[in-house]
Amino acid sequence: xxxxxxxxxxxxxxxxxxxxxxxxxxxxxxxxxxxxxxxxxxxxxxxxxxxxxxxxxxxxxxxxxxxxxxxxxxxxxxxxxxxxxxxxxxxxxxxxxxxxxxxxxxxxxxxxxxxxxxxxxxxxxxxxxxxxxxxxxxxxxxxxxxxxxxxxxxxxxxxxxxxxxxxxxxxxxxxxxxxxxxxxxxxxxxxxxxxxxxxxxxxxxxxxxxxxxxxxxxxxxxxxxxxxxxxxxxxxxxxxxxxxxxxxxxxxxxxxxxxxxxxxxxxxxxxxxxxxxxxxxxxxxxxxxxxxxxxxxxxxxxxxxxxxxxxxxxxxxxxxxxxxxxxxxxxxxxxxxxxxxxxxxxxxxxxxxxxxxxxxxxxxxxxxxxxxxxxxxxxxxxxxxxxxxxxxxxxxxxxxxxxxxxxxxxxxxxxxxxxxxxxxxxxxxxxxxxxxxxxxxxxxxxxxxxxxxxxxxxxxxxxxxxxxxxxxxxxxxxxxxxxxxxxxxxxxxxxxxxxxxxxxxxxxxxxxxxxxxxxxxxxxxxxxxxxxxxxxxxxxxxxxxxxxxxxxxxxxxxxxxxxxxxxxxxxxxxxxxxxxxxxxxxxxxxxxxxxxxxxxxxxxxxxxxxxxxxxxxxxxxxxxxxxxxxxxxxxxxxxxxxxxxxxxxxxxxxxxxxxxxxxxxxxxxxxxxxxxxxxxxxxxxxxxxxxxxxxxxxxxxxxxxxxxxxxxxxxxxxxxxxxxxxxxxxxxxxxxxxxxxxxxxxxxxxxxxxxxxxxxxxxxxxxxxxxxxxxxxxxxxxxxxxxxxxxxxxxxxxxx
Numbered sequence: 001x002x003x004x005x006x007x008x009x010x011x012x013x014x015x016x017x018x019x020x021x022x023x024x025x026x027x028x029x030x031x032x033x034x035x036x037x038x039x040x041x042x043x044x045x046x047x048x049x050x051x052x053x054x055x056x057x058x059x060x061x062x063x064x065x066x067x068x069x070x071x072x073x074x075x076x077x078x079x080x081x082x083x084x085x086x087x088x089x090x091x092x093x094x095x096x097x098x099x100x101x102x103x104x105x106x107x108x109x110x111x112x113x114x115x116x117x118x119x120x121x122x123x124x125x126x127x128x129x130x131x132x133x134x135x136x137x138x139x140x141x142x143x144x145x146x147x148x149x150x151x152x153x154x155x156x157x158x159x160x161x162x163x164x165x166x167x168x169x170x171x172x173x174x175x176x177x178x179x180x181x182x183x184x185x186x187x188x189x190x191x192x193x194x195x196x197x198x199x200x201x202x203x204x205x206x207x208x209x210x211x212x213x214x215x216x217x218x219x220x221x222x223x224x225x226x227x228x229x230x231x232x233x234x235x236x237x238x239x240x241x242x243x244x245x246x247x248x249x250x251x252x253x254x255x256x257x258x259x260x261x262x263x264x265x266x267x268x269x270x271x272x273x274x275x276x277x278x279x280x281x282x283x284x285x286x287x288x289x290x291x292x293x294x295x296x297x298x299x300x301x302x303x304x305x306x307x308x309x310x311x312x313x314x315x316x317x318x319x320x321x322x323x324x325x326x327x328x329x330x331x332x333x334x335x336x337x338x339x340x341x342x343x344x345x346x347x348x349x350x351x352x353x354x355x356x357x358x359x360x361x362x363x364x365x366x367x368x369x370x371x372x373x374x375x376x377x378x379x380x381x382x383x384x385x386x387x388x389x390x391x392x393x394x395x396x397x398x399x400x401x402x403x404x405x406x407x408x409x410x411x412x413x414x415x416x417x418x419x420x421x422x423x424x425x426x427x428x429x430x431x432x433x434x435x436x437x438x439x440x441x442x443x444x445x446x447x448x449x450x451x452x453x454x455x456x457x458x459x460x461x462x463x464x465x466x467x468x469x470x471x472x473x474x475x476x477x478x479x480x481x482x483x484x485x486x487x488x489x490x491x492x493x494x495x496x497x498x499x500x501x502x503x504x505x506x507x508x509x510x511x512x513x514x515x516x517x518x519x520x521x522x523x524x525x526x527x528x529x530x531x532x533x534x535x536x537x538x539x540x541x542x543x544x545x546x547x548x549x550x551x552x553x554x555x556x557x558x559x560x561x562x563x564x565x566x567x568x569x570x571x572x573x574x575x576x577x578x579x580x581x582x583x584x585x586x587x588x589x590x591x592x593x594x595x596x597x598x599x600x601x602x603x604x605x606x607x608x609x610x611x612x613x614x615x616x617x618x619x620x621x622x623x624x625x626x627x628x629x630x631x632x633x634x635x636x637x638x639x640x641x642x643x644x645x646x647x648x649x650x651x652x653x654x655x656x657x658x659x660x661x662x663x664x665x666x667x668x669x670x671x672x673x674x675x676x677x678x679x680x681x682x683x684x685x686x687x688x689x690x691x692x693x694x695x696x697x698x699x700x701x702x703x704x705x706x707x708x709x710x711x712x713x714x715x716x717x718x719x720x721x722x723x724x725x726x727x728x729x730x731x732x733x734x735x736x737x738x739x740x741x742x743x744x745x746x747x748x749x750x751x752x753x754x755x756x757x758x759x760x761x762x763x764x765x766x767x768x769x770x771x772x773x774x775x776x777x778x779x780x781x782x783x784x785x786x787x788x789x790x791x792x793x794x795x796x797x798x799x800x
Contacts, residue, residue: 001674001772004758004765007748009719012741015732017501019491022484024460026467028529029482034475035468036073037506039064043452048081050448051369051422057447059391059422061374063429064452066507074426075325075371082323086367086420091315092116093357093414094269095308097276103312103354105415106265111318116261117311123253124309127277130249131284162223169212173220181224183216185209243278250274273309280305307355314338314359315366324368328361331372333383336360337390338398340412352400357414363396366419374427387423391445394418424450454507455498462504466494469506470515479519485532490515493539496731499699514538536734546585550704553589558711562649564590565678566709566718572596572670574760575681576647576662577705577720579697586697588704590681592648593659595666599789600642604629604667607646614654621657625664627688628753632775633768633782640786643667657685658695661721665756672777676760679715680748681705684723690753694725699732706736706745714739719746721756 026032043064050060062074090113093103108116166173166183172191174182184191187201199206254274258267277284283305317324328335338360342352361370378384390396395416425446432449435442456462467487474482482490490511497505505511517538518530527534556562564575572595580589604626608614614622622645630639645663647654661684669676683701684692702720709718722730727749732740739745750756754765757774766773791797 002764004763007759010747010749012737015730015740016737017492017495017731019488021487027484029471029474032467032471034472035465036076037465039452039454040456043450046448046450051081052083057444059446060424060448060450061432061446062424062426062450063432067509071327071371075327078369079325088317088320088367090317093312093354095354097272101412103414105417113313113316114318117313119257120311123257124306128284131246134245165219166216169216171216183213246278246281250277310355312355312357315364324365326361326365327371331377332380336362340400357398362421365421369422369424371424374425374431388441455503455505458502458504463491465506466491473512480522480530482530486530486535489532489535499729501728546583549582550587557708563592568678569675570678571675572666574662574666574676576659577681577683577701579700586700588701590705590708593662593666594648595645595670597641597643597670599785602642605644607644608654617657618654621660624688628690631688633779637786640789658683660685661692664753668778671781674761679718680721682721686753692723692750692752694723698722698726698729703733703736714744716744721748721750721759724749724751
């Protein structure tokens with residue numbers, strides 16, 4: 001056959017990326033400004049829109065962030081973005097004197113909650129001093145004495161009239177000290193002293209006296225009822241006097257307090273408080289209230305009559321600078337929406353009141369932002385439903401809510417509070433799509449998707465950002481300084497994490513972990529700075545911790561248990577490459593792909609597919625192979641063959657089409673009966689026109705085959721055939737790059753299947769009509785197969 005032109009090889013410089021932060025003026029991490037950059041500007045612009053637009057439902061779902069500190073980094077980014085000029089408020093709960101189960105919420109200027117609590121406390125203290133003093137002043141005592149004296153004189157007049165009535169009826173009224181009243185008969189001007197004297201009067205006289213006694217007793221009862229009414233009236237008049245004198249003090253002090261704050265809602269509350277004080281003056285006299293029943297000790301352990309005047313400060317922004325940004329690491333119901341604590345007294349009775357109301361993050365962040373992990377919100381019981389309700393209404397309702405308690409006291413229903421809190425959910429993209437598809441309210445409540453891509457263009461700015469993140473981590477965690485070459489190694493690792501020499505990964509935890517582990521090595525060695533070698537060793541040790549399965553596969557290949565040839569030639573056989581990822585460690589694994597061809601009409605048959613070991617993407621790739629064969633070789637005759645292809649020693653599921661190029665060249669080799677080099681491995685997918693398409697994991701695949709070849713020493717001819725579209729994705733280890741530079745390992749980028757065939761055979765691919773070419777050999781073999789099947793169909797005999 002005709003020889004092919006020498007294929008293009010990738011140079012060592014093209015197979016890696018080398019950083020030089022010295023060109024940016026960076027000599028050490030200590031001179032780099034710490035950075036919290038998280039991705040491209042698209043996510044930042046979307047987040048800024050959500051935080052500053054007041055329309056309903058403009059909350060944000062943020063995806064694309066990585067690392068355990070992603071919530072803190074999001075909070076640090078969100079704070080400076082808030083441009084809304086929202087005033088910050090303090091919130092307090094106070095008693096509702098008309099309905100104790102419905103405490104009132106009051107909104108105050110930032111810092112006024114503490115001032116109100118302090119000044120109201122001082123006011124009550126002064127009232128407890130001033131009111132008892134006022135009740136002992138001469139003016140009060142004089143007015144009280146006047147009223148009491150008038151009632152006493154009236155009582156004496158009524159008592160004298162009653163005594164005169166009794167005397168006229170022949171009786172003397174005797175008032176005992178214990179409060180008892182007796183009617184004593186009077187005979188001849190002298191009261192009867194004993195019962196015998198009374199009986200000696202005779203029946204007629206005693207009968208007359210009994211009738212007279214009844215008349216006097218009736219009048220006496222009327223007098224006593226009247227006297228009791230007068231006593232009640234006296235108490236009321238005295239109370240009125242006390243209230244009038246107290247009102248002069250209470251209303252003046254409370255009014256002055258209301259003027260100092262000038263808040264209408266607070267003024268109304270203070271008016272109600274003043275009336276409540278005037279209605280309950282006993283505690284201000286310093287007198288203990290009498291128990292209402294013998295069992296009153298069981299009602300409550302708290303005997304403070306002034307507790308009802310307390311101010312429960314639930315939000316205090318006295319020292320808050322700028323809009324509050326709160327990270328809720330544990331978004332439980334209580335942490336987000338608040339709670340009403342309960343207490344159990346000595347009788348086992350559960351009680352609560354407005355002083356036990358506590359705010360949650362949604363209220364504390366009023367005017368600012370709450371940052372939450374989306375998955376945690378969905379996992380916590382009942383939180384997602386209540387969060388949707390709060391965002392829909394814009395109100396926070398604090399409830400005595402505990403679904404896991406079998407009983408609750410009479411629940412308080414505090415006033416709901418209107419808030420302007422923005423909620424930022426942080427989660428993976430798949431969760432956003434899941435909520436969008438299954439939650440009818442999600443689209444209306446989280447209208448902004450802030451999709452951060454941690455992979456950005458590689459330029460001076462992004463390199464500085466990566467160095468800044470490393471510097472920030474070193475400063476935060478107390479790591480030793482990183483020299484320029486150590487930063488270069490970490491930047492190269494960040495580029496490798498992006499899997500593209502034109503990109504860099506800003507938020508890779510693997511890069512930061514390498515920095516941490518390198519720092520730990522330096523500390524244990526007693527050194528002062530981290531250099532490139534320490535970073536390289538840290539990366540190597542991490543891979544060694546995770547590569548037990550990879551090492552086992554290489555050992556199986558070395559011992560011949562897994563059949564992979566890395567030398568020689570073979571017909572219908574090629575080395576395909578796949579990527580396995582186990583425990584966060586990705587590595588390339590070579591697998592033998594073979595093909596067998598015979599007369600038939602089934603076309604291309606994947607044995608793996610027939611045994612249901614493949615996924616839909618792989619099956620699509622197999623169908624594309626048959627379409628390629630029909631398009632190139634079946635224009636003038638039917639494709640009369642059965643070409644089977646299989647991954648040898650593969651017993652698990654197969655998915656993806658990155659091996660379709662290897663499968664195709666194996667089939668073509670078997671049809672055309674030309675040998676393929678076994679010292680080369682192949683990766684890439686193909687389309688119906690034979691164009692080789694980009695695949696993932698090309699770096700890991702190349703390194704995996706390199707390690708396999710190195711088991712018995714490199715021959716100098718080994719290498720990998722891969723898509724030319726993946727050139728920018730090749731970012732190899734230093735030892736592989738060195739082998740490429742020394743010509744001991746080769747990288748062949750190809751555009752189409754013909755270029756791959758020429759690399760694998762050294763022969764010209766040509767066309768089906770061009771003699772002494774690979775495609776012509778395939779076409780001739782297919783023609784022979786077609787004639788044989790035609791002869792068999794005509795004669796029923798096996799062709800000679």
